[in-house]
Amino acid sequence: MPDMALHGTARPELHPVFVKQLDALAKHDLDALMEVYHPDAEWVRFQGVFKGREAIRARIARDWEGGLDFVGMNEYVHSDDTIMARCIMAVHGEKVVTFGSYVLRDGMIWRVTGADVGVAEERGAERTDCRPAEQPMPAFDHTVASLLASLPAAVARLGRRQQYERELGWLPGA
Structure with a gap:
């Protein structure tokens, strides 16, 4: 499968795992979202390392309770087992630029790194x-x-x- 990239207005085919993740995020469906994560998943953020589905679930639930919502995607690229995206999220209505890198294993998200580079950090969301x-x-x-x-x-x-x-x-x- 060739690498797929999104720059500007072009819309590539999205990786099926990423599509499932976006659907679950849009619906705020934690159960569906956790099905996308490998049982041994690790998510590395500046707020800490979240190991396993339960820790990731708790982190995402906390983010949603704090008013975090997916708005759109600016850049995207994937290979067979790696996805990278730069997205726009909303925190209490204010847009925040985020980025994430996902490594897949067994058709699920196994390793994630990501951060926001926008308003949420400046407002003291956690750091x-x-x-x-x-x-x-x-x-x-x-x-x-x-x-x-x-x-x-x-x-x-x-x-x-x-x-x-x-x-x-x-x-x-x-």
């Missing part, structure tokens, strides 16, 4: 700074004081990212 990975993560229950203290740095990061995206032609005003 309000960018420290080296070897330093421990703070507790997830951020206080109002810690969120307010992180706001100036978050605004600066947002401005730098928007300038970068304008220079690349991703935002209007390039």
Whole structure:
């Protein structure tokens, strides 16, 4: 099977596993979504490593409870056993750019890496700074004081990212 890529307005054939995942995400159907994940799946995010279907299920349920929804896809490519996508998600109505890489085994998602590179991080969804990975993560229950203290740095990061995206032609005003 040749590699399939999505750039601009072209629409390639999507990998069947990815189609199942998108359908389950659109319906907020955790049971159907978990059928797409291998029993030994691992999902690596900056918020942690989630091992097995139950940990992944709990993480996704928490994201949905926090107002996360799939909006659309900007870029996509796949081979027989690997999928990579850059998508737009909504967090309480605000659009967030995300990316993910999926390795398949036995026709299911076995390994996932992904992150958001947009608004959710700046708003303190779970992580309000960018420290080296070897330093421990703070507790997830951020206080109002810690969120307010992180706001100036978050605004600066947002401005730098928007300038970068304008220079690349991703935002209007390039």
